[in-house]
Amino acid sequence: MTRALITGNAAAAWGARLAGAEYVPAFPITPQTEIIETLAGWIDAGEMDCRLVTLESEHSMLTAAGAAASTGVRVFSATSSQGLLYGMEMIYAAPGNRAPFVLVNVSRGIQTPVTLEPDHNDVLATRDSGFLQLHCATCQEVLDSTLIAYRLAEDHRVRLPALVNLDGFYLSFTREPVDIPARTEVEKFLPPFNPETTRFHAGEPVSQGVVVLGGAYYSYFRYEQHLAAQRALEVYAEVAAEFEQEFGRRYDAVETYRSEDAEIVFFMIGSFSTKAKDAVDRLREAGQAVGLVRPRLLRPYPAEALRRALAGKQGVVVIDQNLSMGMGGVLHGELAGALYGQPGMPPVLASFIGGLGGRDIAAEEFYEMVEVTRKACQEGVTPPPRLLYTADELRQMRKLQAVAHAERREDAA
Amino acid sequence: MKDEAITVYKHMKDLPSSRLLGTGTPMCAGCGGLLAVHQAYDILGEKTVFVNAAGCMTLLAVYPYTPFRGSWLYTAMASAPAGAQGVRDALDIQLAKGRIQPEEDLQVVVLTGDGAAYGMGLSSTSSAIEHGLDFIYLCYDNEGYANTGQQSSPATPHGAKTATSTGAQGFGGHKKDLFAIWAAHRPAYVATVIATEPVDLARKIEKAKNLKGPRLIIALSPCPTGWDFDPQETVEIGRLAVKTGMWPLKEYENGRVTHTKVPPQRAPVEEYLERQGRFAHLFKPERNEAVLAEIQAGVDEYWAEVEKIND
Ligand SMILES: Cc1ncc(C[n+]2csc(CCOP(=O)(O)OP(=O)(O)O)c2C)c(N)n1
Numbered sequence: 001m002t003r004a005l006i007t008g009n010a011a012a013a014w015g016a017r018l019a020g021a022e023y024v025p026a027f028p029i030t031p032q033t034e035i036i037e038t039l040a041g042w043i044d045a046g047e048m049d050c051r052l053v054t055l056e057s058e059h060s061m062l063t064a065a066g067a068a069a070s071t072g073v074r075v076f077s078a079t080s081s082q083g084l085l086y087g088m089e090m091i092y093a094a095p096g097n098r099a100p101f102v103l104v105n106v107s108r109g110i111q112t113p114v115t116l117e118p119d120h121n122d123v124l125a126t127r128d129s130g131f132l133q134l135h136c137a138t139c140q141e142v143l144d145s146t147l148i149a150y151r152l153a154e155d156h157r158v159r160l161p162a163l164v165n166l167d168g169f170y171l172s173f174t175r176e177p178v179d180i181p182a183r184t185e186v187e188k189f190l191p192p193f194n195p196e197t198t199r200f201h202a203g204e205p206v207s208q209g210v211v212v213l214g215g216a217y218y219s220y221f222r223y224e225q226h227l228a229a230q231r232a233l234e235v236y237a238e239v240a241a242e243f244e245q246e247f248g249r250r251y252d253a254v255e256t257y258r259s260e261d262a263e264i265v266f267f268m269i270g271s272f273s274t275k276a277k278d279a280v281d282r283l284r285e286a287g288q289a290v291g292l293v294r295p296r297l298l299r300p301y302p303a304e305a306l307r308r309a310l311a312g313k314q315g316v317v318v319i320d321q322n323l324s325m326g327m328g329g330v331l332h333g334e335l336a337g338a339l340y341g342q343p344g345m346p347p348v349l350a351s352f353i354g355g356l357g358g359r360d361i362a363a364e365e366f367y368e369m370v371e372v373t374r375k376a377c378q379e380g381v382t383p384p385p386r387l388l389y390t391a392d393e394l395r396q397m398r399k400l401q402a403v404a405h406a407e408r409r410e411d412a413a
Numbered sequence: 414m415k416d417e418a419i420t421v422y423k424h425m426k427d428l429p430s431s432r433l434l435g436t437g438t439p440m441c442a443g444c445g446g447l448l449a450v451h452q453a454y455d456i457l458g459e460k461t462v463f464v465n466a467a468g469c470m471t472l473l474a475v476y477p478y479t480p481f482r483g484s485w486l487y488t489a490m491a492s493a494p495a496g497a498q499g500v501r502d503a504l505d506i507q508l509a510k511g512r513i514q515p516e517e518d519l520q521v522v523v524l525t526g527d528g529a530a531y532g533m534g535l536s537s538t539s540s541a542i543e544h545g546l547d548f549i550y551l552c553y554d555n556e557g558y559a560n561t562g563q564q565s566s567p568a569t570p571h572g573a574k575t576a577t578s579t580g581a582q583g584f585g586g587h588k589k590d591l592f593a594i595w596a597a598h599r600p601a602y603v604a605t606v607i608a609t610e611p612v613d614l615a616r617k618i619e620k621a622k623n624l625k626g627p628r629l630i631i632a633l634s635p636c637p638t639g640w641d642f643d644p645q646e647t648v649e650i651g652r653l654a655v656k657t658g659m660w661p662l663k664e665y666e667n668g669r670v671t672h673t674k675v676p677p678q679r680a681p682v683e684e685y686l687e688r689q690g691r692f693a694h695l696f697k698p699e700r701n702e703a704v705l706a707e708i709q710a711g712v713d714e715y716w717a718e719v720e721k722i723n724d
């Protein structure tokens with residue numbers, strides 16, 4: 001093992017390298033590109049026995065990834081934002097072939113308008129695809145989750161591709177100290193890929209991705225994928241336990257932070273949860289019983305673990321770094337679905353949208369969200385969803401609009 | 414011709430008598446595409462994996478049946494060549510590591526219609542050729558999006574009526590030159606074929622099979638359903654496509670284009686057109702002399718160009 005100060009992108013690349021990925025179909029996109037450049041550098045230097053091929057698009061990249069996995073090699077790929085959307089047809093197609101591989105997504109807001117900075121609308125667009133989803137909050141977690149993702153995806157009971165998500169900039173370009181295990185240690189945890197019966201070679205013909213005629217047959221295969229994804233919950237628990245034994249780091253499907261005796265908890269995914277942890281510490285210092293509940297695993301949805309973590313709480317501050325237009329926060333809706341009608345669940349789930357396109361969520365905003373939620377608990381009325389935006393931000397926006405209007409007038413003159 | 418010395422297919426009697434492709438597929442009666450696929454398959458053999466894009470042939474493999482003795486991978490309309498890339502690379506990786514033996518290797522064959530080959534899949538095709546991918550691309554060209562009801566595709570010929578070109582003039586565009594697009598990439602091999610010239614087809618598949626790198630076979634595929642003719646006419650219409658010079662049989666290799674079957678006396682294009690419902694509006698209620706002349710002129714110009722180069 002070595003300890004190094006590396007970015008989230010480098011951690012993802014290390015994950016692929018240590019997993020012994022044999023094939024990397026690639027395509028550049030900010031803020032992911034460093035991952036494939038790092039891998040390409042290792043391959044060119046002879047440090048990694050792997051083949052990297054730059055396809056002409058993410059659609060092709062994901063097609064090649066699925067096809068290579070179906071042919072029996074361990075596949076890694078990475079993308080972000082527009083790239084993920086561009087390849088979406090194959091994101092939905094791949095799971096049904098039950099040929100596992102790992103895809104890292106470096107979250108970045110999607111157009112329009114164009115931005116390079118992160119939020120979770122890109123990754124949540126893959127929510128219903130059949131890909132398993134692991135969400136990271138630290139660079140260490142990126143490396144470790146990549147290894148865990150292979151074990152989980154390749155498990156005989158699961159056999160589905162997995163997506164590991166990290167936030168652009170906040171993790172992709174942030175250096176943190178990371179323990180990089182030796183390949184020999186990793187090999188104990190993650191044996192070579194076993195393609196099972198899904199492997200193209202002469203002598204044993206296989207047909208993949210075929211048509212079914214009739215809704216009942218179709219439903220059967222779709223249900224199979226769903227049940228496999230659900231089985232991934234118990235498999236995840238086993239794999240995480242083994243990982244802890246091997247490497248000493250524990251990754252429950254749902255992370256809880258000072259939430260045991262909390263009255264109000266933050267609920268969110270991704271790197272901004274480290275900001276929430278800070279806020280929890282400050283609020284605790286001020287005598288408030290506040291905590292954090294963060295699902296690492298979003299698919300399969302760890303509903304039971306979430307109910308355990310949230311039972312008896314007065315209120316939940318659900319922070320969505322995404323926006324489903326005309327509906328609100330995706331995580332909020334899902335959580336409500338998991339808790340509704342179950343005994344002992346918190347009566348108030350307050351919805352907040354924030355951190356879109358990399359917009360910061362300030363400490364004061366975390367305090368304010370707790371305040372709003374506490375008040376709602378007292379009054380017994382769930383507040384309408386709030387879009388985080390400060391008066392100052394609006395002033396700055398108005399300034400830009402004034403400039404835009406002035407420019408237009410000048411053009412017209 | 415020097416090739417003829419090395420080919421085993423000189424006459425009809427040399428063609429394989431076995432039939433590798435199973436029967437009972439849901440393709441239409443008289444499907445010219447299926448004819449080409451089954452003739453090609455007899456020569457390619459069962460050590461193949463067909464990588465397919467959305468189209469009529471996607472319905473060859475309907476769970477739990479397949480007419481193929483070998484393997485099959487359906488990808489998507491846009492990206493069959495990328496699927497071929499993934500399969501080929503994964504086979505090579507495993508061959509290099511000794512995880513599979515050379516005799517377990519497969520010929521990777523992309524099988525798509527013209528809509529994918531000339532249009533949606535062109536970007537992934539170009540990428541595969543640029544990578545020097547070792548694969549055969551078999552395009553059955555029925556000159557339209559047949560599976561969705563024969564709408565105009567980038568391979569639809571000028572003047573044809575399609576589900577999206579129903580006006581008096583038919584399709585206003587011109588058939589894209591996929592052969593030239595491929596040749597411009599300098600691949601290992603490009604050829605046009607038609608199932609109604611089975612010896613020519615067999616020779617070209619045989620040749621492609623023995624080469625390495627990107628190889629394209631475009632099979633003009635008379636389509637009774639989309640072109641509107643009686644299924645029993647498939648063979649005659651195919652022959653007329655060649656006889657009129659509308660479908661030149663040719664191949665590209667080492668930077669050179671060779672015509673493998675030059676019609677000695679080209680029949681007028683009308684003989685080909687008038688047998689197909691999709692061109693009926695050019696003849697009835699009155700003859701559309703302008704469009705007919707335009708189509709004939711296009712064919713004449715093509716062959717004049719060929720003769721000039723061969724002189
Ligand atoms: C991305 C996408 N868009 C549209 C379709 C619908 N579709 C299925 S087959 C087809 C036509 C394909 O045309 P071609 O490649 O010529 O094959 P053919 O149908 O003629 O056999 C279309 C448009 C699809 N399957 N996928």
Ligand code: SF4
Binds near residue numbers: 439444559560636
């Ligand atoms: S529509 Fe045409 S190409 Fe498709 S199966 Fe029928 S005859 Fe063949």
Ligand SMILES: [Mg+2]
Binds near residue numbers: 528553557558559
């Ligand atoms: Mg077609």
